[in-house]
Structures are given as structure tokens and as C-alpha cells.
């Protein structure tokens with residue numbers, strides 16, 4: 542029993558630690574994908590109630606599937622949503638541009654592994670320290686709850702932008 | 706003289722034509738860069754007076770210079786600004802997402818060639834037909850005029866987003 546507790550403590554401290562191999566790790570074990578701003582644009586978005594401006598990007602697998610209209614997205618797809626405080630441009634106040642970094646969130650597709658949350662693993666990293674969000678892995682209940690109304694779109698709110 | 710006129714007519718018809726090598730061409734000769742949505746994100750932006758949501762992307766040369774803080778940007782830098790009509794998300798109306806495509810604009814750095822407009826060549830392609838904007842090449846007066854207040858930032862409004 543004591544052995545089990547020790548093992549648990551070690552697992553918890555690893556899962557909850559801010560850095561693993563130099564990358565922050567969410568309480569459910571998902572590590573930050575550091576290259577999320579090198580991925581292709583899925584869409585910009587603006588959240589007026591929170592005063593945030595965002596961009597949603599996707600890795601190659603996700604973007605290829607979104608372009609082809611493949612639903613559900615295949616395993617290996619990862620989407621990132623990056624949020625900044627929206628600030629009025631000093632030279633052009635009717636335009637809002639990104640100010641301070643707020644957070645980055647990920648949805649990682651692994652249909653079997655995350656079958657209880659629609660096949661998606663969720664993770665959020667907050668502020669300039671990229672602090673993993675959530676005390677334990679039950680934080681995903683909040684994410685999944687809010688994404689459930691869009692179950693018909695594979696739990697995704699965002700569609701690939703249209704361009705001619 | 707007749708020869709000169711014929712040459713002029715040919716040049717004009719080429720410059721003003723909607724398609725050259727399958728790409729629309731602006732009246733100043735700048736052809737659409739078809740891969741602008743594969744470029745890296747510089748920043749999202751939101752224009753409340755026009756109800757538009759945008760994303761600014763840059764080619765490799767531009768993004769490398771912006772990251773390094775190199776000003777003015779080197780020749781070969783190209784920035785794109787893509788605009789969509791902002792629409793409230795049907796499942797989440799406080800979030801605005803891209804609807805219909807409005808236009809794509811480019812700024813192309815060639816310090817010598819475009820020295821009268823801060824070293825930047827401007828081009829805009831409107832709507833799903835990507836109609837080149839401007840009756841003749843004097844259309845750039847409008848672009849340059851509006852970008853002149855940000856001459857101190859190499860005529861760019863947008864800064865590279867910050868992320869940790």
C-alpha cells in the first residue's frame with residue numbers, strides 16, 4: 542500500500558509539474574506543442590465579452606482533414622487556440638490587435654485514448670509562464686461540457702476559413 | 706509612335722487583366738500570391754467599424770525579419786492581410802468567426818522598385834473573383850496615404866504577436 546502511494550505521488554508530481562523535458566505538461570499528461578504558431582491558420586476569432594482576439598491553428602494532419610472535410614478528424618490531429626488581450630491600435634483605434642498573451646489551448650485527437658471526451662484530449666497553458674490549467678485531470682469536464690453542443694462537428698466550433 | 710501606342714496597349718491590357726498565368730494581377734503589376742494562407746501568422750485583427758475579422762500572414766523572409774526585429778524589412782518580404790465578414794458563432798454568439806471572404810491585400814518589399822511608396826508595393830484582390838482593386842496604378846496613393854502614419858514602423862501597422 543505504501544508503495545502504491547509513493548508511485549501515485551510520483552505520477553502526480555510528474556503530471557502536475559510545470560516542466561517535463563522543458564515543456565509544461567497538463568494534469569492529464571498532454572505536453573505543450575511548442576510550435577503551435579508555425580502551424581497553418583484555421584481561423585481568427587474575436588471574443589467580445591472577454592475582450593480577446595484569437596487565432597486557431599492546426600498541425601498538418603488536422604488542416605488536411607479540415608480542408609478535405611473529413612469528419613471525425615483522424616488520430617494525430619492537433620488544434621491550437623491562442624488568445625491575446627485585444628487592444629485598440631494606437632494609430633487606428635477602430636482596429637483591434639493582439640496585446641498581452643493570455644493562453645494557448647490544445648485539442649489532440651486520439652479516438653481510443655480519449656474516447657470519454659469525444660476522442661479529444663484537452664489542454665490549456667496560461668500566461669507567460671504557460672502554467673498548466675486544472676488541479677487534476679478532471680479539468681477536462683469543463684472543456685468537454687462547453688464543446689458538447691458542437692458534437693455534430695466533431696466537437697469543434699471553428700471551421701476552416703474559406704478563401705477563393 | 707504607332708508602335709509605341711501598340712506596346713502601351715499591350716502592357717496595359719496585361720497589367721489590367723484579371724488573369725496572368727492563372728493569377729489575378731493588380732494594375733501595378735503585382736500578381737496574387739496564391740499561398741498566402743500557408744504562410745505563418747503575424748497576427749489576427751478585428752475591425753469593429755467594418756465588422757471584419759482578419760489575419761495577417763507573412764512569407765518566410767518577412768516573418769524571420771519581424772521576429773528578429775529587423776527594420777526596415779528586407780527585399781523579398783511579403784505580408785498578406787486576409788479579411789472576412791465577422792459573424793457571430795451560431796452556437797456561441799459572443800464569439801465572432803470568419804464568414805464570407807472579403808479580400809486579400811499584399812505589401813511586397815522591394816526598396817528600390819517601390820521607393821516612392823516607402824519601398825512597398827501594394828495590391829488588393831476583392832471578393833471570390835479576386836478582382837484586382839484600382840482602375841490604374843495610382844490606386845496605391847490611397848494605400849500609402851493610410852500607411853504613412855506608421856512610417857516609423859516601416860509602414861506596417863501590425864506587429865508580430867508575442868507568445869511565450
Ligand code: HEC
Pocket residue numbers: 586587588595597620621622646647648663664665674680681683684685687688696697698699700794797800
Ligand atoms: C465557455 C465555453 C468553453 C469552454 C469552457 C471551453 N471552450 Fe474551447 N472553445 C469555445 C468556443 C466558443 C470556441 C470557438 C473559438 C473562440 O471562441 O475563440 C472554442 C475553441 C476551442 C479550440 C479551437 C478548436 C475549436 O473547437 O474551435 C480549442 C483547441 C479549444 N477551444 C480548447 C479548449 C480547452 C482545452 C478547454 C478547457 C481547458 C476549452 N476549450 C474550454 C468555448 C469553450
Ligand code: HEC
Pocket residue numbers: 630633636750751752759761784785786810811812827828829838844845847848849851852860861862863864
Ligand atoms: C483607411 C486606412 C487604410 C487604407 C486606405 C489601407 N490600409 Fe492597409 N492597413 C490599415 C490598418 C489599420 C492595418 C492594420 C490591420 C487591420 O486593421 O486589420 C492595415 C494593414 C495592412 C496590411 C498588413 C500589414 C500591416 O501594415 O499591418 C497590408 C498587407 C495592407 N494593410 C495592405 C493595404 C493595401 C494593399 C491597401 C490599398 C489597396 C491598404 N492597405 C489601404 C489601414 C489602411
